[in-house]
Amino acid sequence: MVKLFLFLLCFLCFNGVSLGGDFNVKDYGAKADGRTDDAQAFEDTWKAACCSNGPATIWIPQGTYLVGPLKFTGPCKSVPRITMKMEASVPKLGYLKAETDLNEYPTGDWIFFGWIDKLSIVGTGTFDGQGASIWHLNDCQQNKKCKLLPTNLKFIAMTNTHIKGITSLNSKNFHIGVVDCKHFKATNLKIIAPGESPNTDGMHVERCSDVIIKNTRVATGDDCISLGQGLSNVFISGIECGPGHGISVGSLGKYPQEKDVSGIIVKDSTITGTLNGISIKSWPSSPSPSTAYNITFENIIMNNVNNPVIIDQLYCPSGNCPNQTPSQVKITDVFFKNIHGSSSSEVAVILHCSQGFPCHNVQLQDINIVRSSVGAPTRSTCMNIKALYSGIQVPPPCS
Template sequence: MWIKFSTVSGLIIVGSGTIDSRGSSFWELNLKASQRPTALHISKCDNLRINGITSIDSPKNHISIKTCNTVAISNINLFAPETSPNTDGIDISDSTNINIFDSTIQTGDDCIAINSGSSNINITGINCGPGHGISVGSLGAGGAEAKVSDVQVTHCTFNQTTNGARIKTWLGGQGYARNISFTDITLVNTKNPIIIDQHYIDKGRLTEESAVAISNVKFVDFRGTSSNKNAITLKCSETTHCVDVVMDGIDITMANGGKPKVNCQYVDGESSDTDLMRDCFKNNTSS
C-alpha cells in the first residue's frame, strides 16, 4: 500500500490534494494484482471520514475499506485509464454502516465493489464511468461462505461502463446476498445495465451445485441507453434460484435505437412493467 491506516478511531482525511500513485509503471510490468499496491488502505477503523481528495493512477484499487464501522466518503475523485487492470475505485469488505456519496469514479474496474462481510451500505450520487459499474461481489470464491446485506444504491449514473448494477457470485459458494436495491439510475451507453450472475466458475469446482443465495433484490427506475442488445441478464442457479427480485420502472433503449432483450434463468420475481420484464419472470426456468 502507498498509504495505510490500521486500528484507528475518528480518522479524518480531508483536502483538495491529489494522490498520484504512478500506476503505469506497474501496469507495464504485467504484475499480478497481489504484487501491486493500493493507494489508500484503511482497516480496523471506526468513525472514518474522507472528503475532497483525488486519487489518480493507482496500481491496483484506489481505496480499500476493511473491517471498519461507520464511514463517510464524499466529494472524492478517482481516476485511472479504462484499460488499467484491477483499478477498482472503492473496495469494501467486512465493514458496516458505510456511506459513499457525491463522487466521480473513472477507472478500469469496478467503481465500487461490495465484498463479503459488508452490511448497511448506502451509495448515492456517484458518477461512474468508464469502469465496470457498482458491484456486489464477487462472492463465494473457492467455496467460501459470503454474507452481504442491506445495500442501497441510488441516484447514480453509469456512463459508458461495462456493467451498471451487478451482483456476481461463484458456483460452489455459500451464504447470502440479500436486501439489495438499485434505484433512480441513469444509463449512458452502458454495456450491461443490469446483471446478476451466479455462474462465476472456479476450474476446480465445475461440478458444484451450491451457490450464494440471492434474495430481496430491487431494480427500480432505470432509464437511458444500452450498448448491448442483451441489456438485462439475470443468470441464476438452477439449484439456488434468485428469489424476490423486483423490476419496476425499467426504461432502457438501445443506443442505436433498437429494442433491447432480457435474458432470464431461474429467477423468481415480479414486475409491473409490460412486455419484456413480465415475460422474463414467467418464462425463465430453462437457459
C-alpha cells in the same frame, strides 16, 4: 507483529505527549520537492499527532511529496480526533506521489491506515499512485500466484472515519480498500485512472458495517465500486461512474466461510460507457454457503452501458473455472427500481441465478433501457429465477 508495534507506539506516546494542536509535515522535515523521499517526515508527524493529548490536525501544505509506503496506525487512545488536511488550490499542491520501484512495497500497500478511531482526511489534495509505469506487470487474470500490486489507500479496522474531497489518481491496483471498518463515510471524492488500467477498482469495501459513499466521481479500469462479503448497512448515492465496470455487489462465494451481505442501497447515480452497470456476481463452485439479501438499486441512469442490469451466479472472468457446480450464494429480496437509459448491447437485463439456490423475490419496477443504436430492440435473459415485474418494462420480461 501488530501487537508489538502497538506496544511500542504506546510506549513512545507515554514518553512524549503533547497537548494536541497543529502538526505540519514540513516542520518534521518534509522537503516537498517531488524528488526527496518524505516518508520519514510523514511518519514522524503522525507519531507526534497520535501521541498528543488533544484534537490533532496534520497539515500537508502545498508541494509535491515523493513517498514510499506509509503506515498510519493506532490506537491513538488519548486523541479525541485526528484530522489530516491536504491543501491544493491549484494542481499538484498537497500532492503525494508514490515511488514506482515495487521492491519498496513488501506488504502490497502504499498509504495504510489501521486501528484508528475518529480520523478525517479532508481537502482537495491528490494521492498519485503512478501506476502507468507498472500496470503491465498485473497478470492476476492469468496467474493465480500473482503478486498483488499496491493499493493507493487502505483502511483496516477503522471506526468513525470520514474522507472528503481528495483525489486518488492512477493507482497501481485498487484505489481505495476498506476492510473491517465501522461507520466509514466517503464524500466528494475523485477517483481517476484510464479505462484500460487493470484491476484499478475505485473503491472496494468488505467486512464493514454502516458505510456511506456519496457524491463521488469514479473513472477507472475496473469496478467503480465493488462490495464484497460481510457487509451490512451500506448507502451509496450520487455516483458518476465511467469508464469502468460499473457498481457491483461481489464477486461473492470465492472463499470459505464468507459472511452474508445485507442492507445495500445504491441510488441516484449515473453510469456511462462501462462494461457493466449494476450487478450482483457470485462464483460457481462456492466452497461454503452464504446469503446476499435486502439489496436495492434505485434511480440509476445508464448511458451506453454494455450490460446494464446483471445478476450473474456463473461469474468467471478468466473463462477457466473448473468444476462449475452451482453457486451456494443465496440471493433474495433484490429490488431494481426506476432504471433507465441506453444499452450498447442487445441484452440489457441478465438474471442468471444459481441452479442450486434459485433467486427469490427479485423485483423489477419501471425499467426502461433502450438500445443505443436507434431502432434496435433490447431483450432480457433469465435462468433459475421467477422475477416479479411492475410498471414499465423495456426490455420485456423473460418469457
